[in-house]
Amino acid sequence: MSENDERSVRLDRSLVRALAHPMRNRALGLLRVYGPQTATTLATRLGVNTGATSYHLRQLAEAGLVVEDDSRGNARDRWWKAAHQTTSFDLPELLDQEPELTLGFLHGVGQAYAENMFAFIDSMQTLDPEWKEASLLSDYHFHLRADQLAALRQELTAVLAKYATPDLTAPLTDGEEQVTIQIQAFPRETR
Template sequence: MSDESSNEAPRTVRLDRELVRALAHPMRNRILGLLRVYGPQTATTLAGRLGVNTGATSYHLRQLAEAGLVIEDDSRGNARDRWWKAAHQGTEFDKAELLDQEPELALGFLHGVGQSYAENIFSFIDAVQTMPADWRDASVLSDYFFHLRADQLDAMMQEVLAVLEKYKTADLTAPLPEGAEQVTVQLQAFPRETR
């Protein structure tokens, strides 16, 4: 069944300059990520996860809703609690196009993305000591260095993305299969500054 016939939002939204503007604040990027991973939440539950006050999360949720990145979950809540959910499961964007159109905005957005990635890594490091041995052994925190041309790096990344696509979960908020955990795979590939 196609997205249109099921009345569901597309799984991925392509970011344009207006959507990047809405996500340029790191808190909004984090809120959207939490809604995608953990499913619908209230401003209060998000505030608890983020360690901020409810007023801040409410404000940022309204900004995300205005941009169409989050929507109210009408199936939950009551007159007192508004539940929010991500309108899309993922985002994609053309870095070159955004950097040409709005360089400062694009760099701010990319810095926020990088900050989120760094926070994910530090959370893993903080938890690794108490993880079950099989999860500790299966986890990877590593980097590799190559001498490549841009076209070779692009080809490598296409191959890696094809492998990741095989394991992609349709709905991150669905109940976990027995023995499964939510797993994040962060991927960065870029030329290093040479000296």
């Protein structure tokens, strides 16, 4: 998906401020993956009280990251949905403009990735055999220059784009499951 696609939002300093709180980051991710939800259903998924979820949803709405889903609910139940399906950002620019908030945002992203991985590990015993065989939990180590890492990243994202699902909230077809692919590529401290 192109960064200019209307389903994608590019973070700037005000949006990174809104997403620097881990709960907001997680709530937005849940809305993107599971579709529209109320503050109550999100609170259950997040393991927090509804008041906290409502507050964070209002903050996300003020930033334009979530919107009310007027096709659902009533005066008593407010349904929320993600305004965009993906997020992109210029890391060097954000680190220059808002270093502490950007690091807070990235820590939240890392925490969400770790939670996804642990949830997968916890579910491994009950997975169907074909899903156990198809799944991967691994890391790879290379000696690369920065330009080589950038080229590798571009090739990997091109392959992922080939398999991209335009709408993650669409119903699954027979045999499909939602699949998460997480990629982290970074230089390791070796000294």
